[in-house]
Amino acid sequence: MKLSNFRWRTKMDALLSWSLPAILVILWQIFSSMGWISTETLPAPVTVIRTAIHLARSGELIHHIDDSAVRALLGLAIGGSIGLVLGFLNGISRFAEKILDSTVQMLRNIPHLALIPLAIMWFGIGEESKLFLVALGVFFPIYLNTFHGIRSVDPGLLEMGKIFRLTKRALFWHIILPNALPSILIGFRYALGIMWLTLIVAETISSDSGIGYMAMNAREFMQMDVVVLSILLYALLGKLADLVAKALEKRCLRWRVNG
Amino acid sequence: MFQLNRKVSGTTLDIRGLKKQFDNRLILNNIDLLVQRGEFLAVVGRSGSGKSTLLRLIAGLEEPSGGVIMQEGKAISGLNDAARIMFQEPRLLPWRTVFANIALGIRDQNGRTEKTARILEQVGLAGYGKQWPGVLSGGQRQRVALARALASNPRLLLLDEPLGALDALTRIEMQRLIEKLWQEQRFTALLVTHDVEEAVILADRVIMLRDGKVGMDIRIPLPRPRQRNNPLFASLVGTILDQVMASTDRQKSQTLNLVTSKTDKASS
Structure with missing residues (x-):
């Protein structure tokens, strides 16, 4: 009884959180049909959906989404794992921190998008330049949060581990890593945002495929519906990434009673 | 036996x-x-x-x-x-269950489960093994800390x-x-x-x-x-x-x- 009640409530919550976007789309459609919004400013939702179906049928849409997704995930994997490893290294070893951390902090102050011209000159407009930019962008939040998570370990717990004769490896797996996990996941969520942002900019400026390219290409032919579709796709993909991050947090941080 | x-x-x-x-x-x-x-x-x-x-x-x-x-x-x-110490704060690992926290105090793998279950019962927390420390009261947490300290028969x-x-x-x-x-x-x-x-x-x-x-x-x-x-x-x-x-x-x-x-x- 209680459980079904709970389920019903979560369903209601989900419905409520989607109701505002739904209402906005409906209003948008109504205003477009009434002619209050000119189709040159903004195409009607129905037109956008029709375009989406059309592009999906031709395979073009899937092709672009696929290219963008691969870039995003690969860049995240490369930059994220470097950030993770370096964060662990500098968090655990004071020596490594002394050598590496101030350099990382210096680099962090350069907006990574400022490197777009350099990336194009180094790698051309192929995959490498976009992977480089995404990897660089996601590196910092993951590095910083991993480092901070490792350093914020409760010394009382470490002392307890010492008294119970935990090995260094056990200290890491039982105390240091779980303690850092919430912070790492925050870094991950941040990184997902930066990942999309970097990709949009990189694909818009220089590319021959991907959602950003699709939008820029459509602009040249004044295909407003494709431009709007691209923007909506980014919004949906961003939301999807956020849902994945949330699910991961829920799974990894089950012990947080009031989480 | x-x-x-x-x-x-x-x-x-x-x-x-x-x-x-x-x-x-x-x-x-x-x-x-x-x-x-x-x-x-x-x-x-x-x-x-x-x-x-x-x-x-x-x-x-x-x-x-x-x-x-x-x-x-x-x-x-x-x-x-x-020696084993018990502090004013229980110093339990919040990300491990009560059971795993106590098992941490036992180095010998043999009979670890039985030992943990027994000491849990001795401190009056039988049935609490699967709980997270975060849901326990202050007194219960100290009981877990005591159980962990005594689990290895110091x-x-x-x-x-x-x-x-x-x-x-x-x-x-x-x-x-x-x-x-x-x-x-x-x-x-x-x-x-x-x-x-x-x-x-x-x-x-x-x-x-x-x-x-x-x-x-x-x-x-x-x-x-x-x-x-x-x-x-x-x-x-x-x-x-x-x-x-x-x-x-x-x-x-x-x-x-x-x-x-x-x-x-x-x-x-």
């Missing part, structure tokens, strides 16, 4: 001329102390009198500045393998104001539990506390630290379980309290020093 209620004999301690200095402050100055096998000793004193430092030295968490701690006739160096249990953060009723419950487990397992116990009543309820002997030395050493001849309404109990508590309070004035200047040096550290 699994070893149920295995009798563990406690260690003896023979502390001679123990000194501990932090920066320029002498915390412990020539402590001489003998602890019998299986004895329950309580250490009282004002805050800053070095009670916790003494405990940490015995655990091997700090190095003495002078003197020696002999355990079973051998000087302690490095971490004390026979020969010396060091209690560093373990009940200080609990409410009065829970504290009495915990005192009974500690006494019961001590009587069953026969380890040597050292309890640091600022609660004189607690010291008299539990200990065979109460010592007080003053000016870094053992300033008082009183045997508690009351039969167990001890009653708080026993007139001898009240008079013993009174005597010890008087002694502790008498040491206050002399320590005031030192405590002040401690406070200022602490704030210096915090602000720097």
Whole structure:
């Protein structure tokens, strides 16, 4: 009884959180049909959906989404794992921190998008330049949060581990890593945002495929519906990434009673 | 058959001329102390009198500045393998279940599950194994910490104001539990506390630290379980309290020093 009640409530919550976007789309459609919004400013939702179906049928849409997704995930994997490893290294070893951390902090102050011209000159407009930019962008939040998570370990717990004769490896797996996990996941969520942002900019400026390219290409032919579709796709993909991050947090941080 | 209620004999301690200095402050100055096998000793004193430092030295968490701690006739160096500590905070891993937290205290893989289940039952938390520490009450968390400390059958249990953060009723419950487990397992116990009543309820002997030395050493001849309404109990508590309070004035200047040096550290 209680459980079904709970389920019903979560369903209601989900419905409520989607109701505002739904209402906005409906209003948008109504205003477009009434002619209050000119189709040159903004195409009607129905037109956008029709375009989406059309592009999906031709395979073009899937092709672009696929290219963008691969870039995003690969860049995240490369930059994220470097950030993770370096964060662990500098968090655990004071020596490594002394050598590496101030350099990382210096680099962090350069907006990574400022490197777009350099990336194009180094790698051309192929995959490498976009992977480089995404990897660089996601590196910092993951590095910083991993480092901070490792350093914020409760010394009382470490002392307890010492008294119970935990090995260094056990200290890491039982105390240091779980303690850092919430912070790492925050870094991950941040990184997902930066990942999309970097990709949009990189694909818009220089590319021959991907959602950003699709939008820029459509602009040249004044295909407003494709431009709007691209923007909506980014919004949906961003939301999807956020849902994945949330699910991961829920799974990894089950012990947080009031989480 | 699994070893149920295995009798563990406690260690003896023979502390001679123990000194501990932090920066320029002498915390412990020539402590001489003998602890019998299986004895329950309580250490009282004002805050800053070095009670916790003494405990940490015995655990091997700090190095003495002078003197020696002999355990079973051998000087302690490095971490004390026979000892387990229980702190004022339970220091449980919030990301591990109650069961896993206790199992952490057992190094031997053999029979780890059975041992953990048994000690959980002994501290009155059978059925709580799968819970996260975060859902437990303060008293229950300390029970888990006690179970973890005792899971490996230590020969010396060091209690560093373990009940200080609990409410009065829970504290009495915990005192009974500690006494019961001590009587069953026969380890040597050292309890640091600022609660004189607690010291008299539990200990065979109460010592007080003053000016870094053992300033008082009183045997508690009351039969167990001890009653708080026993007139001898009240008079013993009174005597010890008087002694502790008498040491206050002399320590005031030192405590002040401690406070200022602490704030210096915090602000720097």
